[in-house]
Amino acid sequence: MNAFTAVLEGLPLTVGLTLAAFAIGISGAVPLALGLSSPVVPLQLACRLFVDLVRGVPIIVWLFLLKFGIQIGTFKFNPVGAAIVGLGVVSVAYLAEIYRGGLQAVPRGQLEAAHALGLPRGSTFFRVVVPQAFRIVSPSIATYLVGLLKDSSIASTIIVAEMVFQSQSFARQHPTVEGILPYVIVGVVYIALSLPVAYLSRWLDARMRKVVHV
Amino acid sequence: MTLSPPADSKLVPRLGIKLDNISKRYGDHVVLDDVSLHVEPGTVTALIGPSGAGKSTFLRCINLLERPDAGTIRVAGHTIEPGKAVNGRDLAALRSTVGMVFQSFNLFPHMTALKNVSFPQQRVLGRSKEEADARSMQLLERVGLKEKAGQHPGRCSGGQQQRIAIARALALDPSIMLFDEPTSALDPEVGLEVLSVMRELAADGMTMVVVTHEMQFARDVSDTLVVMADCKIIEQGDPKAIMSDPAEARTRRFLRAVLER
Numbered sequence: 001m002n003a004f005t006a007v008l009e010g011l012p013l014t015v016g017l018t019l020a021a022f023a024i025g026i027s028g029a030v031p032l033a034l035g036l037s038s039p040v041v042p043l044q045l046a047c048r049l050f051v052d053l054v055r056g057v058p059i060i061v062w063l064f065l066l067k068f069g070i071q072i073g074t075f076k077f078n079p080v081g082a083a084i085v086g087l088g089v090v091s092v093a094y095l096a097e098i099y100r101g102g103l104q105a106v107p108r109g110q111l112e113a114a115h116a117l118g119l120p121r122g123s124t125f126f127r128v129v130v131p132q133a134f135r136i137v138s139p140s141i142a143t144y145l146v147g148l149l150k151d152s153s154i155a156s157t158i159i160v161a162e163m164v165f166q167s168q169s170f171a172r173q174h175p176t177v178e179g180i181l182p183y184v185i186v187g188v189v190y191i192a193l194s195l196p197v198a199y200l201s202r203w204l205d206a207r208m209r210k211v212v213h214v
Numbered sequence: 215m216t217l218s219p220p221a222d223s224k225l226v227p228r229l230g231i232k233l234d235n236i237s238k239r240y241g242d243h244v245v246l247d248d249v250s251l252h253v254e255p256g257t258v259t260a261l262i263g264p265s266g267a268g269k270s271t272f273l274r275c276i277n278l279l280e281r282p283d284a285g286t287i288r289v290a291g292h293t294i295e296p297g298k299a300v301n302g303r304d305l306a307a308l309r310s311t312v313g314m315v316f317q318s319f320n321l322f323p324h325m326t327a328l329k330n331v332s333f334p335q336q337r338v339l340g341r342s343k344e345e346a347d348a349r350s351m352q353l354l355e356r357v358g359l360k361e362k363a364g365q366h367p368g369r370c371s372g373g374q375q376q377r378i379a380i381a382r383a384l385a386l387d388p389s390i391m392l393f394d395e396p397t398s399a400l401d402p403e404v405g406l407e408v409l410s411v412m413r414e415l416a417a418d419g420m421t422m423v424v425v426t427h428e429m430q431f432a433r434d435v436s437d438t439l440v441v442m443a444d445c446k447i448i449e450q451g452d453p454k455a456i457m458s459d460p461a462e463a464r465t466r467r468f469l470r471a472v473l474e475r
Contacts, residue, residue, distance in 0.1 A: 066435075112224040113320035115278055117386065118309035127333065129325045 003181035006170040007189060011165035017162060019153045020084045022145055025091025032092055054093035060154050062086045067158040083155035090162035094144060102137035103129060135208050142201030146194045163189060229290040229389055230255040230421060236275055240455035247273045247445040258422045260436035260453065264468055267442040269425045270394050277312040277392060278305060290389050310338050313383030317395040319375040321367040327354065328363040331382045338386055353381035357411050373404035379410055393424040429472055433457055441465045
């Protein structure tokens with residue numbers, strides 16, 4: 001087995017892990033962002049505490065806690081499950097903060113106009129606020145996705161056989177100069193995966209700007 | 215064809231505004247101090263005065279964008295007392311009878327001009343898309359912007375945006391229109407387009423309250439001129455009479471400052 005095929009063997013897990021955690025993040029962050037912007041103080045504080053707690057601890061620590069801490073229960077012998085949950089929960093916290101910023105960045109006048117027209121709450125939120133907030137946050141979400149892709153490599157520390165894990169085991173089996181090869185290759189693969197996301201995001205952003213002309 | 219809906223002029227009795235003893239403060243800072251104003255249906259009231267006088271806050275009390283701390287608001291048949299909770303349905307009903315135009319237009323930037331005017335009709339009045347679009351096109355034509363229907367606000371000039379905003383407010387068939395410095399963000403030439411739409415609206419008999427610095431407009435179009443300073447109404451009456459011979463020294467000072475520019 002050469003270095004390239006070794007790295008590629010980890011590709012499905014890297015992509016799968018990233019997408020699964022991202023899916024948990026973008027959906028789970030919605031209620032959390034609403035909680036963060038809630039006028040109900042105890043709810044807002046509870047959500048704030050959760051976000052700060054999750055973001056305050058390095059991902060690698062969360063993964064170790066999940067993998068070894070709950071080894072008796074759900075994630076026993078299931079490092080992939082632990083990694084998805086860990087990265088997913090961290091994504092929920094980061095994306096909620098991004099969403100909250102976006103909701104707050106919608107100009108006050110937009111809400112006032114909606115109120116003055118007597119628009120129902122649902123229409124005001126989903127048809128006036130959310131589309132504008134989405135435009136504001138979509139570049140940040142893309143940036144987060146690229147970051148998450150690279151952070152998924154941390155799962156290698158809890159024996160998830162993604163690309164970095166495969167690179168390491170190849171390197172261990174080839175303790176010569178060849179051992180450096182998989183790391184060069186894995187770096188190139190990460191770049192190859194990130195670029196489309198970055199370009200797609202820039203294209204989307206430019207398109208939305210062109211239509212709306214702001 | 216008129217700007218106000220046909221039903222407004224004949225079948226439905228037109229309703230005015232009665233604000234009594236309105237007070238509002240933010241913490242220790244008094245914004246409105248026991249202000250009362252009655253507006254007869256079908257008349258135009260211009261609110262003028264130095265900035266910080268409370269004109270905009272007072273205007274925004276009419277459709278409850280600001281909740282006063284004290285006083286009674288009677289608008290288009292709805293009565294609101296301070297302290298009492300207003301339920302959402304009553305608030306929506308009141309707001310749909312009162313149209314508002316803002317200094318900064320506040321059009322929805324992600325919707326076309328047509329959608330800006332149609333969307334509230336669908337959501338607030340339950341009109342079908344076809345019905346709403348037909349009414350929107352009628353109003354856009356009336357404000358001279360039929361050809362802008364498919365454009366987003368970002369592609370329209372300030373004056374055009376403000377006229378679209380007027381069409382959007384009119385589309386809900388309000389019996390009262392509030393204008394909060396509608397031309398202050400526009401250069402004078404562009405402001406004229408907006409003022410001419412407002413003149414037509416006044417001529418059609420719309421009840422209007424206009425916060426403005428446009429003295430010419432206030433003199434020519436308004437039936438009542440209201441001068442506010444220091445959180446109070448200091449003078450009100452016939453606009454020409456006040457402008458030529460103000461009773462209050464404060465009014466005189468303000469008018470001299472405005473007219474000298």
